Amino acid sequence: MAERLRDLLSIEDLTAQQIAFLLDEAKPFQEFQRYLLKKLATLRGKTVALAFFEASTRTRISFATAASRLGADTMNLQAESSSLKKGESLLDTARTLDAMKPDCIVMRHSCSGAADFVARHLDIPVINAGDGTHEHPTQALLDALTIRDRRGTIENLNVTIIGDILHSRVARSNLHLLGKFGCRFTLCGPPMWLPREFECLGKRVRRSSKIDDALEGADVVIVLRVQQERLHEPSLPLDEYILLYQLTPERLQIAGPDALVLHPGPMIRGLEIDPAVADGPQSCVLEQVTNGLAVRMALLFVMIATGSETDDARGSAHAAH
């Protein structure tokens, strides 16, 4: 077993062994999502604090459901209702949460490094559920699980990522994760979202501003969400983006019939992705959501179950077959 994770702040910090271990741990939990009765007692008595300082629906619900299915209780903090609005600092809010003695904090924040900052000041394990434009580790883990399911491996694949690369924490986490398994990357998007320095994030990363060229030979295509508020910044017309970068069935043919299409959601049909692609056989979008539960259950389990509970949990997840 890999060394115990104290925090999960970034994929960059993990070794390939640690990642493989987490993906293996997620496997029984994938099965588990198909059961009629989706409740374990593994983390009964444990509490997971969900601190979402940035609006999020799917990631928050996914973590909350993962915790609940493991038998843990959750504490919910959402930006709208938090004292941050009253001027309290992040550190004070986090310390307050910590004083309620949860077993870990799952944190989403709009500032890069916010989870790292909180983890540095608190002893409690912190799981980064997305920090600014830095990383979104559990998204990359669930993407990897999805790819491994469909293709049997995550090693040495050709991965194309399309969209607003510069502002994407999903892109960064995927670059780090799949890069550790020998994948080759083509990053594609409008030039102002595609700084040269991204080539330094991995050994085999290239950039292309032409989508047809970027899709050539792709085994996996990750389509990023286009945040409309970002479009104002370089003042790129929406129609221009759709014309040049939307993943259409015709373009997907360049990659071939075996290529997988992933999207971290929320997806805007007709903007970054053509509905026919989103609903097509190559799309993994809904599997990603289900796998998100499995990955997050595995992660909570690995991070907060103590030794003997770990064995019980593995037993119960398997026994539930």
Add this chain to the structure above:
Amino acid sequence: MLLIKNGRVIDPSSGTDAKRNIWIDRGRVTRIAPAEGPEAPPNGEALDATGLVVAPGFIDLHCHLREPGGESSETIETGTRAAARGGFTAVCPMPNTRPVNDNASVTRAILERAAAVASTHVWPIGAASLGSRGESLAEIGAMQKAGIVAVSDDGRPIPSAKLLRQVMDYCRELDLPVIDHCEDTSLFAGAVMREGRQSVRLGLRGMPAAAESIAVGRDIQVTELTGCRFHVAHLSSQASLDLVRAGKKRGLRVSCEVTPHHFTLCDEDVVYDARFKMNPPLASKEDRAALIEGLADGTVDAIATDHAPHEAATKEVEFDLAPFGITGFETALALALELVRAGKLSLLRLVELFTTGPARVLGRKRSIAPGEPADLTVFSTDHLWTFEVNQSASRSGNTPFDGRKFRGAPMFTIVAGRIAYRRGE
């Protein structure tokens, strides 16, 4: 009466580098003689400077003392005490206090307070524009009468070439240097660090080096237009340095300063800790190398700290939300000595950069000679110590150098003939 015995006197103004005894009386140097000369004067103290360097008093062209208005992070008293511990005998506080030092009454209030509590000389810098809002001229002439030594809207660039021209036309006649925080704000746009590999890795918004050099280029052209003296604050890129170098070559009265953090750290050192957040942000490795070259070859005129204290609570936040700036008085000399030890800077150049260099920017002289004010910095190049921020005299501890081990430190700081700081006290 004070005698400084057996020190290695390095005085760039005369090119002196020799063992000397220095006698001080009533705030002035009275006599300098070879170290074999007579013993301590009666009724006076003798400081043994054997093995130490005796230099003209260090001047810091760029700092923030926060008083009036920001006393929770620093005061004139605590700031200058920290400055004296760093070997500085005179410091130039920027005008971004609350209220802004944009009129003679604020200037006078600062100087009165300094006369009462400061450990060093305080030479205030006045605002270039009213409220440093970049709209209309501040009362520069009145402030000069009250005692300012330069003008600047530091923290903000002077926004338009038109206003800069007015300020420069005005200051040329007053013979005051204009100091600009050079930044194209549209290109800076919300940045929290330098744009590059590390900003992309950390997902932090970066600014390109050009955000500085575009403004330096504009300012140098306005300098040419007006003939004023112009000084670039905290210069941080090769491109800016090249512009200054070319301006000097054309005979323009252009000067610049570099901070210890910019010649010591680079963007790759940035982590999610606001003690690494300053403006201008830490530069690329290549730029840092160019800055060091500029320090050595004379393109850079001064090392200035940009000492910018902030209360702990304001820095202990998300990187994006923290204010810019770090403290710098107490580590400046020791960081510069690291360059000397690495063979990148001569000891003479180091002394110039802290003394005659900044003095020249202000149109002043700095030397150790009979009749001159007894402002002296006595430092060791060997003393081993560790900088502990909880021992700092500053009211704030926002520095990335906490815990750094140093070799070399100020041992005595003499301000107007008085011992303002003595190491070990």
